[in-house]
Amino acid sequence: MITIKEIAKLAGCSFSTVSKALNDSPLVKEETKRKVLQIAEQYGYRRNLLARQLVSGKSQMIGLIWQDVNNPLYAQLAMRLFQMFQVHGYEIVMMMSPPEQASDWFRQMRVDGLIFWGDVEEHALQLSKRLSTLDTPLLVVGSNLHLPVHALQIDRKAGIYAAVEHLFKLGHRRIGFIGDSQEVKLRGYKEALLDFGLPLRQGDVLSGGLAWEDGYKAIMQMPEQDDSPSAFIGSNNLVTRGALRAFTERGIAVPDKVSLIGYDELPEMAYAEVPLTSVGPPLEEVAERTVEMMMQILQDGAEHLSHTIKPVLHTRRSVGAPRA
Amino acid sequence: MITIKEIAKLAGCSFSTVSKALNDSPLVKEETKRKVLQIAEQYGYRRNLLARQLVSGKSQMIGLIWQDVNNPLYAQLAMRLFQMFQVHGYEIVMMMSPPEQASDWFRQMRVDGLIFWGDVEEHALQLSKRLSTLDTPLLVVGSNLHLPVHALQIDRKAGIYAAVEHLFKLGHRRIGFIGDSQEVKLRGYKEALLDFGLPLRQGDVLSGGLAWEDGYKAIMQMPEQDDSPSAFIGSNNLVTRGALRAFTERGIAVPDKVSLIGYDELPEMAYAEVPLTSVGPPLEEVAERTVEMMMQILQDGAEHLSHTIKPVLHTRRSVGAPRA
DNA sequence: TTCTTCAATAACAACGTTGTTATTATATTG
DNA sequence: CAATATAATAACAACGTTGTTATTGAAGAA
Secondary structure, X not given: OOOHHHHHHHHOOOHHHHHHHHOOOOOOOHHHHHHHXXXXXXOOOOOOHHHHHHHHOOOOEEEEEOOOOOOHHHHHHHHHHHHHHHHOOOEEEEEOOOHHHHHHHHHHOOOOEEEEEOOOHHHHHHXXXXXXXXXXXXXXXXXXXXXXXXXXXXXXXXXXXXXXXXXXXXXXXXXXXXXXXXXXXXXXXXXXXXXOOOOOOHHHEEOOOOOHHHHHHHHHOOOOOOOOOOEEEEOOHHHHHHHHHHHHXXXXXXXXXXXXXXXXXXXXXXXXXXXOEEEEOOHHHHHHHHHHHHHHHHHHOOOOOEEEEOOEEEOOOOOOOOOO | OOOHHHHHHXXXXXXXXXXXXXXXXXXXXXXXXXXXXXXXXXXXXXXXXXXXXXXXOOOOEEEEEOOOOOOHHXXXXXXXXXXXXXXXXXXXXXXXOOHHHHHHHHHHOOOOEEEEEOOOHHHHHHHHHHHOOOOOOEEEXXXXXXXXXXEEEEOHHHHHHHHHHHHHHOOOXXXXXXXXXXXXXXXXXXXXXXXXXXXXXXXXXXXXXXXXXXXXXXXHOOOOOOOOOOEEEEOOHHHHHHHHHHHHHOOOOOOOOOEEEEEOOOHHHHHOOOOOEEEEOOHHXXXXXXXXXXXXXXXXXXXXXXXXXXOEEEOOOOOOOOOO
């Protein structure tokens, strides 16, 4: 690929003049500029960003560490971040490797900032501790912990709480929870039960991970009882959709026999066989705040930023009043 | 962030010795190595990849251009590529911008190779033409065109053909097609009809794009007729799932009243309210071949590679014999 | 004319590496 | 003891840029 030095030879001037011409500097005669630009065009010159970033000390890149590819939530978010950061002259670079490995490579590439989706608290904590003393600013999006780095918190506890409240107000007195792998959500569930004077029954919390199958299995394996919950809350979009599938297969009509609310608000929720009522952070707001905070960090060198987003409830067909 | 020059000062030697020590060169005394390594560790030294790649002329990066974030197929594929290329010492860098823009940035970053998912033929053609004369090798994955670049073809026509054949053998004589935006697939459909002696009826091809809603709307808006098709083929996983949703809503039982086959083989197909029979390229094979071809291009400088993968049929519940 | 001013360009240093070549100091040989 | 081989390190060039400083040549002022 042609370099400014080669263009200089062709144009019969020095490479520093070429550099200035390509950057449209007023120090170069119009005629020279034209000649240089014409040659650059002709030979398909592309500036070498590695070199430019090396000398400038800024990479204009933001590293995005992405682990959970199967969750469409992140695909949506990533897409928006891409578009929004580009407006500010930054490129998003994504990696799907384990956090430690990804952050290490990003630091070697001298990215200006790092974004980490911190819904797995353990990883968020570990990574933020590791990077807190270092020179690459880290923004953790979606954690609930108090971290030693910049954080865009999502108040999942409040989200689940709101879901319980919604069901309670409709008359549900026996509410189950599917997927116990995220402690904050479970805490929101338990606190709400307590506040509304409902007993916490161990059997109503169906344990399992965050994948579709986990929700499916949880409901399929649920023992048939007379007094099982009249409503369930699924801990994320995948689990909830898996659960819905299982209810349908077992012939338990939603919402006639059982109501279902899922955490995460996504187009997919409306596409389910029964459109799902959901609580989740407004995606657009998450994206906007992420960009806003990162720009404050990069441009103003802001310290220890923190902001919290509250999930919002979207009512759809999957929830009704309990049968008498 | 500390550099080798600063380490040199601290260690009391020249920066070139530090460089060698960090690369474990046999030209450096063990004692010196230890001292340098200890200081590097202490100060959290990370090599500057920008500088290293500038001098080496190799970036060890492969650019992946990703447009259709909503299709989970690509999320799965991307994940596998990440893992597999890492074994070969390459990092995948992803961008979600429009192809022209993304490829331009990647070239400026001097990536060693580019991968483009070419299911939108128009984009694939345009990009491959643009890059065919340039020095950055482009591998188009999943196109059907004869392109002037390396290509891992997916024979979608054969896939759809196989779907029609499968239905025909079960006794279906009236087969519809949902989503007409990919010409190859439509061609497979038409050719198969012809070969099996079935008439092509305009009304049996429901037009629309590749999103969930397109499939949903197509079926919702389909006029109620006595002699409508006894089976449908959806042009991708989203469209098919949207269509299934619509059938369910309209009370048209799948597979009792109508059979449904979807293009794309993904876990999601099995998760649908009626597990969907599908034809699609084996993902793992696509990933493996992608890596294999790219490595041949990068290491052996292979010219004009081409390989074709045939989609495979997976039978599930959504297909049955037509009602008498 | 001779000095100054200014526009245009050239030259150079720097960014952080790697790889090659040059320079030491030390050990080995005859 | 000088000559030479060897080990360790230093010095330097290069990669492709950008930004700063130095050098030109020509026009305008004294």
